[in-house]
Amino acid sequence: MSHTEEIEESAAPLIEHLAELRTRLIRAVIAFLIGMIACFAFGGQILDFLLIPIENTMRELGNPNPVMQYTAPQEYFFTLIRISMVGGLALSFPVIGYQLWRFVAPGLYKNEKNAFLPFMIWSPVLFLIGATFAHLVVVPLAMAFFLGFADLPSYLAALVGDGDLAEPGVALPATAVRDSGIDIVFNGKVNETLDITLKMIVAFGLCFQLPVLLTLMGKAGLVSGDGLANVRKYAVVAILLLAALVTPPDVITQLILFVVVYGLYEISIFLVRRVEVKREAKLRAEGYYDDDEEAFDEEMQDHGK
Helix, strand or coil, X not given: CCHHHHHHHHHHHHHHHHHHHHHHHHHHHHHHHHHHHHHHHCHHHHHHHHCHHHHHHHHXXXXXXXXXXXXXXXXXXXXXXXXXXXXXXXXXXXXHHHHHHHHHHHHCCHHHHHHHHHHHHHHHHHHHHHHHHHHHHHHXXXXXXXXXXXXXXXXXXXXXXXXXXXXXXXXXCCCCXXXXXXXXXXXXXXXXXXXXXXXXXXXXXXXXXXXXXXXXXXXXXXXXHHHHHHCHHHHXXXXXXXXXXXXXXXXXXXXXXXXXXXXXXXXXXXXXXXXXXXXXXXXXXXXXXXXXXXXXXXXXXXXXX
């Protein structure tokens, strides 16, 4: 066989792989666009759902008629676009993950497929759990922390004039006048409030991927349960820094994120050790595991200590 023929044969599989990759990418993009359009059609309802934490906080602080505003003609439209992109990615992730799986699966052995497939399933599940936890617990705490500095009840009572808050659905009198002082009120912008909410949801969703990532690394032999346990003190420092970066300057939300991520780290250690036990049992069954060699290594380690 000539050198030219060898080059042509080696190039043929590459072209086939590129064509397969193009097909998978096109299908993934189409799924994303369909999900984005579907979310845009219900963008207003999704926005209302995402703003529930700040709405409830404002009502609890004494504001009977919570109002959000936008200050540019295009602001509300692009807010809906952002929501549609995030929602479209969430809706289309199963399709995107399936296309990724179909592309890499032919190059994997059967045992590798069995090891990789559960992570494709658990990854979106854990992300959804983290996002739900952020929306129901963390975001309300963050909103209560920031808005709690405003003395809304006193301000509203001063506007009404008789010391009683206005009933829900009743407009505050526009002619109310104060003899002294400056009214400092919250005029929330839709895009800025949504930005905080989406950051929290994405941050907690990604943090909940920690067990998936470390367990997959454990299956690949990149980390071990004992190794993760030995660097626990460094992990604590890293988690504290993460909590300070991705949460508002609120001790409560930072503590919640630290407790959650550290708990996930301990769960990851347990899962990695289970993976190691199963791998060891499999090697013993196949005759590749040498107990004498293991005992010798442990004896040398004890002697070195």
